[in-house]
Amino acid sequence: MVENRENRFMKYLRKDRLPHIFCAGCGNGIIMNTFFNGMELAEVDFDQVVMVSGIGCSSRIPGYVKCDSLHTTHGRPISFATGIKLANPENEVVVFTGDGDAAAIGGNHLIHGARRNINITVICINNNIYGMTGGQISPTSPQGSYGSTAPYGALERPFNLSEMVKAAGATYVARWTTAQPVQLSNAIKKALKNKGFSFIEVISQCPTYFGRKNRMRSPIEMLKWMKEESIVKRRADKLSAKELEGKIIVGEFQNKEEPEFSDKVCQLLEAQCTTGKPSSTRSAYEGD
Amino acid sequence: MVDFMITVDENLCKGCNICTEFCPRKVYQESGILNKKGVHVPVPENEDKCTQCQLCVMMCPDQAIKVDEKVDEKDDK
Numbered sequence: 001m002v003e004n005r006e007n008r009f010m011k012y013l014r015k016d017r018l019p020h021i022f023c024a025g026c027g028n029g030i031i032m033n034t035f036f037n038g039m040e041l042a043e044v045d046f047d048q049v050v051m052v053s054g055i056g057c058s059s060r061i062p063g064y065v066k067c068d069s070l071h072t073t074h075g076r077p078i079s080f081a082t083g084i085k086l087a088n089p090e091n092e093v094v095v096f097t098g099d100g101d102a103a104a105i106g107g108n109h110l111i112h113g114a115r116r117n118i119n120i121t122v123i124c125i126n127n128n129i130y131g132m133t134g135g136q137i138s139p140t141s142p143q144g145s146y147g148s149t150a151p152y153g154a155l156e157r158p159f160n161l162s163e164m165v166k167a168a169g170a171t172y173v174a175r176w177t178t179a180q181p182v183q184l185s186n187a188i189k190k191a192l193k194n195k196g197f198s199f200i201e202v203i204s205q206c207p208t209y210f211g212r213k214n215r216m217r218s219p220i221e222m223l224k225w226m227k228e229e230s231i232v233k234r235r236a237d238k239l240s241a242k243e244l245e246g247k248i249i250v251g252e253f254q255n256k257e258e259p260e261f262s263d264k265v266c267q268l269l270e271a272q273c274t275t276g277k278p279s280s281t282r283s284a285y286e287g288d
Numbered sequence: 289m290v291d292f293m294i295t296v297d298e299n300l301c302k303g304c305n306i307c308t309e310f311c312p313r314k315v316y317q318e319s320g321i322l323n324k325k326g327v328h329v330p331v332p333e334n335e336d337k338c339t340q341c342q343l344c345v346m347m348c349p350d351q352a353i354k355v356d357e358k359v360d361e362k363d364d365k
Contacts, residue, residue, distance in 0.1 A: 005295045007351040018300060019350055025304030029349025037346060181346040219349075220309045 009036045012046065013064055020064050025219025027178040027204030028058055031125055032065070034181050035094075038188025048092045052081040054106060056098035057132045058125035058204075075106025078113040081120045089119070089262040092192065099126040099140040103159050107139070114168035114197045118261040121191045121198045124161060127206035135209030142246070146213040162201045166254045171196035173254040177203040177226040180250065187252070196260050203230075203248055293340075293356045294332040300352035303327035307344040307353060313337040316344070 009032070022028045039046065049067045053059035055074040062069035072080045081093045102110050102124045113120070129147055130136040137147040137154045140161060144153040162175045172194040174187040184202060191198035205211065205222035216222045226248060233251030236244055294315070296307075308316040308330050317333040332338070344353050 005297075005354050007297070007345060007348070007354050009345075009351055013351065019302065022349065024302035024349075025306060026349055029351065030347055033346050033348070033351065181343070185346075219304050219306055223306065223310070 009033055012036050012066055014066055017064050021060065022057065023206075023208045025205065025207050025222075026057070027127065027202070027206070027219075028061055028125060030178045030181060031058075031123065031184075031202055031204065032061055034185045035123065035188055037181075037185040038192065041185060041189040042192040044092050044192050048090060050081075050084050050091045050093050051096060052077045052084065052093060053096045054098070054101040055132075056101045056130075057127075057206075058096055058098040059101060061096045075101055075104070076109060077101065078106065078109040078120070078122065082113065082116070082118055085118055085120055085262055086265060089266065093120040094192075095120060095122045097122060097124050098131075099124065099128065099161070100130045100138045103139040103161055110165065111168040114165045114170040114199065116261045117169055117171060117196045117258055119195050119197070119263075121188075121194075122200070123188070123191075124199065124201045125204050126161065126201050127204045127210060128158075129206055129210040129213075131206045131209050135213055141210075145210070147209070148213070162199070162253045165197075165199040165201075169197070169258075170199045170254060171256050171258050172198035172252075173201075174199075174252045175201040175203070175248075176250050177230055177248060178205060179223045179227040179230070183250075190252075190255070194255075196258055203250075294335055294338060295354045296329055296332065297352040297354075298323050298325070298327075298329050300350045301327055301329045302350050303329060304349065305330060306347050306349065310347050311344055312341065313339060 051062035051065055051067055051069040053062045053071055054077040070080055077095045077097050081095045084091055085093045126140050128141050130138050135148040137150045139159045141154045142158055146153055162173050166173045172191050176184040176187055187200055191200050203226055205219050207219045207222055211217055211222050216225055230248040230250045233249055236249045305318055308318050315332055315334050315338045316330040319328050319331045323329050340355055342355055345355055
């Protein structure tokens with residue numbers, strides 16, 4: 001009798017495409033595992049999942065998964081995801097995006113997705129550098145880190161993506177690193193269950209570019225760095241900005257309930273079908 | 289009949305050795321020999337120490353590791 005000796009996440013993957021193209025020790029594979037685990041915990045129907053991605057290393061993930069997927073233009077996965085969600089609100093739309101995709105070219109789409117509070121889950125894989133194109137400095141590269149476009153260290157201040165999306169109005173925001181897979185899967189579970197815009201920032205390792213340029217050549221060194229430098233938000237709140245320098249603040253940044261966009265659109269359509277006139281839209285110029 | 293509990297798929301493993309480092313019980317060990325792909329595939333040397341916490345399954349970026357879920361020993365006979 002031949003026993004099935006495959007990994008337990010293999011049933012979600014396109015086996016003919018494996019092994020995937022990610023470098024040895026890349027964090028994208030860990031994030032795939034934690035997503036499947038979080039999906040199992042949240043009891044989401046895998047047939048309803050639609051994965052959307054833009055351009056970048058992390059955006060190749062949906063290509064390896066046995067579900068409906070869309071590989072879109074650079075920086076625009078959230079716009080495409082909005083369309084998919086509104087076309088069929090039953091879909092569980094998950095966006096896999098990188099830091100260059102979400103914060104640099106697609107920053108505008110990200111904050112407006114959060115502002116609308118549409119029910120999608122965005123998993124932003126933040127490896128602090130442009131990994132696919134050769135190690136250029138990205139908007140989230142820490143100040144002073146090295147890259148091929150910053151041989152003397154990055155001068156600019158990085159984006160704090162989680163705080164930015166929280167300020168833009170997302171209803172679930174969390175940040176974890178790939179060195180904490182259990183907490184990350186729980187965060188993904190909560191994000192999938194949350195009705196509204198959920199944003200998960202995963203600090204991931206890129207040993208090939210970020211590690212090599214910043215004296216952490218192996219994925220193990222990078223994971224150890226993330227484990228040592230991460231500090232839970234509850235504890236970080238009590239510390240001063242000087243003490244937090246160089247630390248990665250992890251934890252839940254936002255968890256609240258607010259009216260959701262696709263629900264509002266459905267209500268509008270329902271009102272139009274029953275009364276012939278959308279009831280909830282009233283012109284701002286109309287007198288009382 | 290179960291003669292082994294942990295399998296590492298040689299075709300998928302890229303030899304990053306995250307499992308050797310992050311296993312809390314140090315079950316895996318780096319192998320000294322290269323396989324046909326030029327990869328040092330880790331060997332589950334101390335299998336008896338494994339507590340089936342499944343952390344390596346989650347941490348393996350290449351989905352190469354399979355650790356059996358806990359089963360009753362009576363089922364083997």
